[in-house]
Amino acid sequence: MSPTGPAERRRLPSGDVRPTYNLETLLDVAVRVFTERGYDGTSFQHLSHASGLSKSSIYHHIESKEQLLRLGLERALEPLMASTTEDGATTGSAMQRLSYLVRRNVEILSERLPYVTLLLNVHGNTETERWALGQRRDYDKIVAGVVQEAIDEGDVRADVDARTTARLVFGMINSVREWYRPERGVTPDELAELVTSMLLDGIRAR
Amino acid sequence: MSPTGPAERRRLPSGDVRPTYNLETLLDVAVRVFTERGYDGTSFQHLSHASGLSKSSIYHHIESKEQLLRLGLERALEPLMASTTEDGATTGSAMQRLSYLVRRNVEILSERLPYVTLLLNVHGNTETERWALGQRRDYDKIVAGVVQEAIDEGDVRADVDARTTARLVFGMINSVREWYRPERGVTPDELAELVTSMLLDGIRAR
DNA sequence: CTATTTACTGACCGAACGTTCTGTATTACT
DNA sequence: AGTAATACAGAACGTTCGGTCAGTAAATAG
Numbered sequence: 001m002s003p004t005g006p007a008e009r010r011r012l013p014s015g016d017v018r019p020t021y022n023l024e025t026l027l028d029v030a031v032r033v034f035t036e037r038g039y040d041g042t043s044f045q046h047l048s049h050a051s052g053l054s055k056s057s058i059y060h061h062i063e064s065k066e067q068l069l070r071l072g073l074e075r076a077l078e079p080l081m082a083s084t085t086e087d088g089a090t091t092g093s094a095m096q097r098l099s100y101l102v103r104r105n106v107e108i109l110s111e112r113l114p115y116v117t118l119l120l121n122v123h124g125n126t127e128t129e130r131w132a133l134g135q136r137r138d139y140d141k142i143v144a145g146v147v148q149e150a151i152d153e154g155d156v157r158a159d160v161d162a163r164t165t166a167r168l169v170f171g172m173i174n175s176v177r178e179w180y181r182p183e184r185g186v187t188p189d190e191l192a193e194l195v196t197s198m199l200l201d202g203i204r205a206r
Numbered sequence: 207m208s209p210t211g212p213a214e215r216r217r218l219p220s221g222d223v224r225p226t227y228n229l230e231t232l233l234d235v236a237v238r239v240f241t242e243r244g245y246d247g248t249s250f251q252h253l254s255h256a257s258g259l260s261k262s263s264i265y266h267h268i269e270s271k272e273q274l275l276r277l278g279l280e281r282a283l284e285p286l287m288a289s290t291t292e293d294g295a296t297t298g299s300a301m302q303r304l305s306y307l308v309r310r311n312v313e314i315l316s317e318r319l320p321y322v323t324l325l326l327n328v329h330g331n332t333e334t335e336r337w338a339l340g341q342r343r344d345y346d347k348i349v350a351g352v353v354q355e356a357i358d359e360g361d362v363r364a365d366v367d368a369r370t371t372a373r374l375v376f377g378m379i380n381s382v383r384e385w386y387r388p389e390r391g392v393t394p395d396e397l398a399e400l401v402t403s404m405l406l407d408g409i410r411a412r
Numbered sequence: 413c414t415a416t417t418t419a420c421t422g423a424c425c426g427a428a429c430g431t432t433c434t435g436t437a438t439t440a441c442t
Numbered sequence: 443a444g445t446a447a448t449a450c451a452g453a454a455c456g457t458t459c460g461g462t463c464a465g466t467a468a469a470t471a472g
Binding site for chain 1 (some may be wrong): 333
């Protein structure tokens with residue numbers, strides 16, 4: 001939570017070197033704090049301390065605290081929604097498309113860890129949060145549809161309904177946010193492979 | 207969020223019938239609101255509205271907002287920690303003990319849905335929250351140990367390390383909190399069966 | 413050299429926060 | 443009947459909240 005700044009810096013008359021932020025770099029800091037403390041548990045005092053900027057200076061870059069939330073949520077939702085219309089998600093067998101969606105989800109989760117974490121912790125207290133929850137529901141519905149097709153094609157077990165299977169699948173995937181740290185060496189690719197394998201075949205030795 | 211009260215009621219001079227709370231019944235209401243809005247997103251105004259009591263009257267039953275949080279977290283952690291020393295968790299093969307822990311976890315999640323949800327959404331902002339996170343870590347470590355034994359006994363796949371497997375297992379289990387509603391007919395028993403089967407054998411048709 | 417823009421600050425605002433205090437009916441006890 | 447305890451409410455507390463504003467120093471443009 002100490003001031004960890006963006007690339008550009010500028011020298012002040014006092015001789016201090018302080019970070020010079022723009023909307024993008026400030027958002028990075030803010031979302032990191034949001035994911036650590038929760039959105040409601042984060043005050044401008046926290047953002048101030050984490051960025052090295054004063055409260056009022058933060059307002060030079062943003063319009064409101066909720067704008068930071070909205071921008072953060074967009075950075076998670078945009079690639080997630082986009083993944084559902086990519087080639088891999090629209091061609092091949094339902095099982096192939098499902099595998100693609102799972103893999104892309106893990107990748108996006110790895111690449112945008114704090115943003116997706118923010119999204120997954122949303123409660124629905126504000127209009128912005130309810131919008132994000134709506135987007136998530138749309139995404140879930142699309143995936144559940146693909147699961148249903150995979151069941152119909154005989155590739156996914158038919159003893160559990162598609163909606164529940166989809167929910168359990170993304171339950172496991174999304175839980176990755178609670179412990180996965182890319183800097184520890186496991187690549188998003190390896191992680192995606194691991195999770196996909198667990199989901200398809202379970203934990204039992206064969 | 208409308209005032210839904212406890213069993214006992216008393217008649218006021220105005221003719222109104224209002225709930226008469228004690229610590230236990232008030233906790234039920236508070237934890238329900240906490241899980242809906244998040245702890246930090248819940249003010250005494252919200253608790254007041256949900257209970258039908260005034261802000262100051264709530265303080266007749268409790269000492270502080272954080273006490274409500276602590277009591278709520280205890281109601282989730284106590285049965286969870288207790289499950290690790292029960293017969294089923296200490297006798298039999300590692301795989302049998304793991305299955306027992308998984309099943310008990312799903313049961314506890316079902317029976318104490320709001321309390322466990324509260325626990326799983328904790329951020330670590332207060333001393334109470336950090337204590338709860340520590341308890342969770344202890345629990346996770348115990349389970350990871352059993353997974354390791356199950357790997358050694360050849361019943362769980364050895365290509366993923368025990369810690370990661372344990373995390374993914376409980377990632378799927380705990381995600382149940384986001385959609386499972388006991389009143390919709392699925393019993394905790396059925397749910398436990400379903401989740402266990404998914405975890406052991408995966409989603410693939412066989 | 414001047415004017416404008418950019419990045420930032422301290423002082424301040426009203427509202428909301430968790431909490432406390434004083435008071436009042438109702439119930440329980442003797 | 444009198445006393446104590448219980449269960450509440452209204453008003454107010456100091457603090458912190460998200461947000462505004464007037465101003466300054468440095469960088470940029472003309």
